[in-house]
Amino acid sequence: MAAKSIISRPVYGTLSPQPGKHHLFIADAEGALAISEMAAKAPAGFFDGAEIVFIPGPDGKHIAALESLRPAQFHQAPSFASLLPRLKQTLSNAHMGLRLYLSGTEGLIGQAMQVALEAGVDHTSMQTEHRGSLARRMQCVHCKGITENVTTQPATCSHCGLLLLVRDHYSRRLAAFQGVCINAEDRGEIPPMEEAFP
Amino acid sequence: MSTGTTKLDVVVSDVVPVNDLVTRFHFRRRDGELLPTFSGGAHVVVEMRDGERTRLNPYSLMGSPLDTREYTISVRRDDVGRGGSLFMHRSVKPGLEMVISYPVNLFSLDLRAKKHLMLAGGIGITPFMAQTAQLAGEGGNFELHYTCRTASLGTYADVLRERYDRRVRLYHDDRDERIDLDRLLSTQPLGTHLYVCGPAGMINWVRDRAAALGWPLEAVHFEHFAAPQPGLPFDVTLAVSGKTIRVGSQQSLLEAIEAAGVDPPYLCRGGVCGQCETNVVSYDGKFVHNDHWLSEEDHRSGCKIMPCVSRFEGKSLVLER
Numbered sequence: 417m418a419a420k421s422i423i424s425r426p427v428y429g430t431l432s433p434q435p436g437k438h439h440l441f442i443a444d445a446e447g448a449l450a451i452s453e454m455a456a457k458a459p460a461g462f463f464d465g466a467e468i469v470f471i472p473g474p475d476g477k478h479i480a481a482l483e484s485l486r487p488a489q490f491h492q493a494p495s496f497a498s499l500l501p502r503l504k505q506t507l508s509n510a511h512m513g514l515r516l517y518l519s520g521t522e523g524l525i526g527q528a529m530q531v532a533l534e535a536g537v538d539h540t541s542m543q544t545e546h547r548g549s550l551a552r553r554m555q556c557v558h559c560k561g562i563t564e565n566v567t568t569q570p571a572t573c574s575h576c577g578l579l580l581l582v583r584d585h586y587s588r589r590l591a592a593f594q595g596v597c598i599n600a601e602d603r604g605e606i607p608p609m610e611e612a613f614p
Numbered sequence: 615m616s617t618g619t620t621k622l623d624v625v626v627s628d629v630v631p632v633n634d635l636v637t638r639f640h641f642r643r644r645d646g647e648l649l650p651t652f653s654g655g656a657h658v659v660v661e662m663r664d665g666e667r668t669r670l671n672p673y674s675l676m677g678s679p680l681d682t683r684e685y686t687i688s689v690r691r692d693d694v695g696r697g698g699s700l701f702m703h704r705s706v707k708p709g710l711e712m713v714i715s716y717p718v719n720l721f722s723l724d725l726r727a728k729k730h731l732m733l734a735g736g737i738g739i740t741p742f743m744a745q746t747a748q749l750a751g752e753g754g755n756f757e758l759h760y761t762c763r764t765a766s767l768g769t770y771a772d773v774l775r776e777r778y779d780r781r782v783r784l785y786h787d788d789r790d791e792r793i794d795l796d797r798l799l800s801t802q803p804l805g806t807h808l809y810v811c812g813p814a815g816m817i818n819w820v821r822d823r824a825a826a827l828g829w830p831l832e833a834v835h836f837e838h839f840a841a842p843q844p845g846l847p848f849d850v851t852l853a854v855s856g857k858t859i860r861v862g863s864q865q866s867l868l869e870a871i872e873a874a875g876v877d878p879p880y881l882c883r884g885g886v887c888g889q890c891e892t893n894v895v896s897y898d899g900k901f902v903h904n905d906h907w908l909s910e911e912d913h914r915s916g917c918k919i920m921p922c923v924s925r926f927e928g929k930s931l932v933l934e935r
């Protein structure tokens with residue numbers, strides 16, 4: 417689980433079954449495990465009104481486990497970007513009482529939350545659980561470009577190429593951490609790059 | 615002067631009978647100035663000088679927040695109540711000078727909502743009169759469902775239908791019309807906030823169904839002014855002021871404390887706002903907690919009491935204030 421350091425840093429919980437009839441799960445990779453574990457505590461018939469949207473990741477694991485929960489709908493996507501239109505569609509047709517469960521990487525949780533908030537879902541209707549990689553979604557404060565899946569400290573901006581210190585400063589609006597140039601005084605100074613967000 | 619309840623000197627500018635049970639009162643400032651602005655859902659506490667007694671009852675402001683030349687409240691006569699509404703109906707006439715508190719809003723609209731769904735029962739319509747006026751002025755999206763006993767007791771139902779047409783739905787008990795609550799709650803778009811004001815039974819019903827249907831607590835707002843319940847008289851000692859006073863059977867603990875010359879804080883006088891919370895120093899007996907503020911744990915602990923609505927039965931009670 418991601419460490420808590422500064423205030424803007426999101427805090428994640430543990431998924432638990434909520435009252436209501438409509439449950440929407442959005443998960444990537446190891447996030448599937450959070451759903452399976454929650455399912456063990458869910459009342460009978462809970463998944464009859466559930467929809468699971470899953471981004472399996474490169475190893476393609478956990479698909480069968482989620483299907484075995486027999487949700488009313490199961491949908492798989494290669495990336496968050498590819499499921500975005502469908503997610504927006506689902507939310508625009510949804511009604512009050514919908515409960516949202518987000519599990520997996522911070523990037524996934526943050527982006528899904530952002531879409532949901534925009535659709536009018538109250539943040540208290542959302543449950544989150546961080547699982548798997550600590551990889552960060554990072555915004556370069558200089559060129560504003562977003563780099564996905566940042567695992568190192570410092571990290572290179574995939575847009576402008578600056579070497580960035582990945583800060584704990586998190587923007588909910590962007591669902592991203594801020595990256596600030598680490599060698600602005602002397603570009604020739606290259607600090608060692610470490611695997612910081614495995 | 616109590617915390618948060620700065621006073622306004624007003625004069626009754628009009629008294630209008632609305633139906634068999636309800637009368638409307640208009641107040642203007644004695645100095646002719648505009649009254650303070652307020653937001654839909656706010657209430658004022660009206661001070662009634664009834665002979666020896668001062669009664670303080672909260673009433674929702676029902677005029678448009680866009681017009682502060684006057685405040686209007688509607689009072690439903692309660693023949694078996696403690697007498698405040700009867701005093702208003704019998705003794706308050708145009709020209710009477712009165713004192714009311716500044717408006718306080720414990721039932722405000724959440725303006726982040728994409729839609730406002732309002733449920734009113736009986737005289738619980740009053741805060742919605744102001745809220746709908748506010749939202750209509752801002753082009754807000756709302757829908758009001760109003761249940762009343764009979765058409766003739768549907769206070770302001772005609773006014774509301776006239777103003778807002780299909781956005782207002784009426785249900786009459788005598789025609790067996792009931793809100794299809796589960797359907798109504800299950801078909802609201804995301805981002806809807808729910809507001810309910812009416813009898814306790816209605817509020818509990820709506821809150822329970824909303825929770826069961828997955829509505830988040832933060833999207834469900836309710837207002838219920840519980841009148842203080844009568845009970846057995848009891849004695850109470852106030853540790854700080856060293857006074858021992860008697861609380862009469864028709865008097866609330868808060869009223870008794872005020873009558874003894876202590877000026878405790880309050881806002882709602884209905885057991886919901888938390889303002890009057892008081893620590894219990896010691897007691898021998900049992901509490902009759904009637905509030906909606908303290909947790910069950912607080913109630914069990916015997917360490918706290920809300921003097922505006924709660925009572926005590928037993929040998930001795932010492933409160934901090």
Ligand code: FES
Pocket residue numbers: 879880881882883884885886887888889890891905907920921922923
């Ligand atoms: S005055 Fe509001 S709870 Fe007592």
